[in-house]
Every structure is written in C-alpha cells, then in structure tokens.
Amino acid sequence: MMSEVIVVTSGKGGVGKTTTTANLGTGLAAAGHKAVLVDADIGLRNLDVVLGLENRIVYDITNVTDKQIPYRKAIIKDKRYENLFLLPAAQTKDKTAVSPDQMKELCDDLRQEFEYVIIDCPAGIEQGFKNAIAGADRAIVVTTPEVSAVRDADRIIGLLEANELRDPKLIVNRLRYNMVKAGDMMSIDDILDILAVELLGVVPEDEMVVITTNRGETVVQDDKSRSGQAYRNIVRRMNGEQVPLMDLQEGGILKKLRKFMGMK
C-alpha cells in the first residue's frame, strides 16, 4: 500500500496547525482514504477537542511508545467517518516522554495500516518538533500573512531541509482578502516571494472555523463555508489533482446574485 507520513508544522503557535491537521484528516477520510491523526503535542493535547473526541480517550501515544499496549488499543475511531482515527497525545507528561527513534518506529508501524499518517507538530523548534518530524516523509508548513508567522515559517523550512525533509508545502491560513486588496496584508505572491516554497493552499479567514470547532466538528464538512471549500481543495491537491486556487474575494450579495445568474 502507498502510504505517507506527513507532519503539519509552523514554528509559531496559534497559526492553525491543529485545525489544519483536523480538517485535512477529516477531508482525506471523507474522500475514502484511511487516515490516522497523531497528536505529537505532548503536554498540550488539543487535537482531541478539535475533533470532538475528547471523551473517548483511554490511552495515549506514550503508552504506545513505551510498549505498554499495541497502537491499535490506543487509537480512537471516529464514529462519524469510518476512515478517520486519532492517536491522542499525553496530557500529563512533557515532550521528552517520546524520543525521535520511538516516533520513527511508531510511524513505520502506522504506515502498514493507514494510507495517511498525519502528525500535528507542537509549536517551537525544540524536542517536540524534533520528535514530530522524525518519522515523516514530507511536511506541510502552515503560516498566516503576518511578519512573525512568515519569519518562523522560514526558520522551520530551513530546519526541515536540514533534517532531510525537502520541498515542504505551504498552507497560508486566515487570509483576509479585503485587507490584501487594501494593501494592508501581505498577499500570497508576497509570501511566496519571500519563502520560495510550493503553495499547497490558501484558507480564508472564516468564522465558521470557530463555530464548527466549538461543536467539535471540522469545517471541511461544511459545504457552504469558504474555508471548508479551501480545505477540500487542499485534500484534492494532496491526492495529486490539479485544483486552481479558489476565488478568495469575499462575496457580497450582489456578487452572489450575479454568480447565481451565471453572470460571474
């Protein structure tokens, strides 16, 4: 089976790594790919609440890497999507509870069973980062159009390449089209100019992300939302499809009406 281990990373915190991991995982599962999401953010467990699976945790990743139980026992199956699984992080331990070698072994076990192994990397460039990338085949770097996030993304891209993870793909999250248009937010081209990496997708700022996350759902399953559409496009690109960037213009009523009437 063709299987891929992908780490979702960013350097800076709060740019949307966990949300991205949850949405890509759900999107891949909904598209029929067996996917396991691994929360490598030990001590700051969050992927479980974002996915709405927080009440079902019995074991965590450290129980598996410490060889107390087989991974199958720790993995939680999402009842809403038959192809979606979660391996939660430990909440009461710290980043040193797992070593890069253990992580590598875990990833190699998981790739026997799953088509996609997606690792949610902690913020920072210390031990947690090193663990999270240890077993990965490729990397997705998430950034937002802010100087701090782009600077950290650049640092992360350098570190990934130093660790033989070449050609990371970029997701620009929380883009605000109106601000870009007014010249008050860096555009996709500005960011790509600076970072010189391949773009995997652009996710517009969208309050539906907050609303769905409140409910323990992922926005990728919301047909009407723009961010959901953006995530679905990314999922298709991950599967090798050529999907053009969506129109990021925030649609007013007039524009929607014109679109509806086929006037574009």
Place this chain on the structure above:
Amino acid sequence: MLEFISRIFGKDSSPSKNVAKERLRLVLVHDRTDISPQLMQALKTDLIQVISNYMEIDEAALEVSLDSSENQIALVANIPVKGMKRSGKVAPTGA
C-alpha cells in the same frame, strides 16, 4: 477609497504590507546567515576604528546591515562623515 484619501493627506506613503514585506525580507537575510548580532557589532567596532584613522565619522549614526538581491548578500554600511582629518597624515596601521 480610504487608502486613497489617506494617501492624499500624506499619511501613508506606502501600504503597510509593503513595509511588512521589506522588514521581513531584511530580517530573513540575517536569519538565514549564521552571523550573530555580536559578530555584526564587532565588525562595526572595527570599521569605526579603521575609518576614524582617516576621517571623522558620526559613530552613533553609523549603520551596518546585510541586504540581499538575487541570491547575493551584500554588506551595506551607511557611515556619515563629519569631517576629514586635515593633517593629511595617515595614521600608522598598527601592523
């Protein structure tokens, strides 16, 4: 429109994203090299010392930074000269 108005009144000469991009570009030139701020400071101190042998310079306003264009890194020094040393005598170079 708002942007246009504020430009007429001369408030913002450049959209803020251009400022962001330029600042980011320069900070990344430093980030991507292994040159520490201490090393830059040492270089600055040495530059002052050497140039002071020949001319009076405004040490406080001296700026030394890295810049890049098309994959080349340049060392850019902006050194305001207060006055030339009139003696015409070249100070001994120590060596």
